[in-house]
Amino acid sequence: MKKIIIILVLLLCIPAYFVYSLNKETKALEAKLADSETKQTELNIQLNDANAAYQEAESELAETKEAAEPFIEENEKWKTRAEELQTYLP
Amino acid sequence: MENKSRRTADILALIGILACGICLCILVYRLQAKKEFLMQRIDASQKLNAETETEIENIKSDTAKLQEDIRIYADMEKTAAETRENYYKVCKQLEDAVIAHEADCKIAYLTFDDGPYLNTTGKYLDVLDQYGVLATFFQIGRPSEELDPLYRRVYETGHTVANHTYTHQIRNGIYRSVDAFISDVKRNREFIEDKLGYTTDILRFPGGSSSARNLKPAIIEELRKLGYGYVDWNSATGDGVQMMTPAEYRDNVLNKTGNRDILVVLMHDYSANTLTALPEIIEGLKNQGYIFLPLFYESSMINK
Missing domain, CATH: 3.20.20.370 (Glycoside hydrolase/deacetylase)
Structure with a gap:
């Protein structure tokens, strides 16, 4: 009977090892998840910054474009005039 | 009498070992479930991170295009003068x-x-x-x-x-x-x-x-x-x-x-x-x- 008990106790070492190993793995996974979530927070900040920079650039573009409107028109006029003249060139 | 008490002790030891075995199995099962849960969350989190990184890159690239347009429009007066020349x-x-x-x-x-x-x-x-x-x-x-x-x-x-x-x-x-x-x-x-x-x-x-x-x-x-x-x-x-x-x-x-x-x-x-x-x-x-x-x-x- 003693031998059986000893064998059974030894057999208990197998699930105990699994528990040890799994516990170690879950700890590592928890750390990995924490890292990933920290990175997510940083990325969200970067995303907000990028969005803010985009919005700023968009409004700056609208302002710059409005200010450039007469020159855009002027530029097109001179281009068209030059193209028209080129038709007379040999 | 002594045999009886030894048998009882052996049975108790067996029950104890069995209980420990069951507990360890439950623990393995739960840890396995936790491991799978964590892996799923990590996958989801990493996928989200990758998507966010792509989105950031896209926004940065769009912003760069806008800035290029800003530069073009800011230089439009000069461009028009060059076109006139x-x-x-x-x-x-x-x-x-x-x-x-x-x-x-x-x-x-x-x-x-x-x-x-x-x-x-x-x-x-x-x-x-x-x-x-x-x-x-x-x-x-x-x-x-x-x-x-x-x-x-x-x-x-x-x-x-x-x-x-x-x-x-x-x-x-x-x-x-x-x-x-x-x-x-x-x-x-x-x-x-x-x-x-x-x-x-x-x-x-x-x-x-x-x-x-x-x-x-x-x-x-x-x-x-x-x-x-x-x-x-x-x-x-x-x-x-x-x-x-x-x-x-x-x-x-x-x-x-x-x-x-x-x-x-x-x-x-x-x-x-x-x-x-x-x-x-x-x-x-x-x-x-x-x-x-x-x-x-x-x-x-x-x-x-």
Whole structure:
């Protein structure tokens, strides 16, 4: 009977090892998840910054474009005039 | 009795071992479940991170495109000026081709002296707009706020704004001395610069370059130092000399072209009769094969 008990106790070492190993793995996974979530927070900040920079650039573009409107028109006029003249060139 | 108690102890030990075994199995099961749960969350989190990184890259790339557009629009004033310069280069190519008889057209430079005038210059601009014609305006200094829009309109439409001295005072004025002439030219150059932010580089002597008589060579030398070229004319309505009918002004131009390759037509934008004649002058010159250009510094008609 003693031998059986000893064998059974030894057999208990197998699930105990699994528990040890799994516990170690879950700890590592928890750390990995924490890292990933920290990175997510940083990325969200970067995303907000990028969005803010985009919005700023968009409004700056609208302002710059409005200010450039007469020159855009002027530029097109001179281009068209030059193209028209080129038709007379040999 | 001793055997019985030993058996009981063995059974208890077996039960204990069994309980431990069951507990460990449950623990393994739960840890396995936790591991799978964590792995799923990590996968989801990493996927989200990758998506966020892609989104950030896309936004940054879009922002860079917007900034490139901002740069293009911010430089648009410069670009328009460069395109205008490029137009004058094409004018020069065409002028060279006309002189070499290699083009299917001749060139007429319509020029208007002494303006702007409040009552007439705008009407001249309307007629030129109507025909899509660019001309050259030799302007003098008229410090009146009412005339500011006309100075601007002439330039912004694309006509060449040129210097005709500030006072245009021929008798006992600008031709007294070289210094008197040059200081009047400089005064008008600054006057136009203040109004338009544009520096003139073409000049017409009031009354023509022959009015400068013996001062002409010295004045031309000084003008060259200032970066000016000057131009006279080889065709005129005659509106600055004698009052005539619109038909006579028209005929003075159309009947006296001499089939020249390049015409520089002198007119004055104060003349109501020239204004009346202008559409027929434009159409008549077109029928004779002329196209209309504004004068530019590199033109062969500009004396330097």
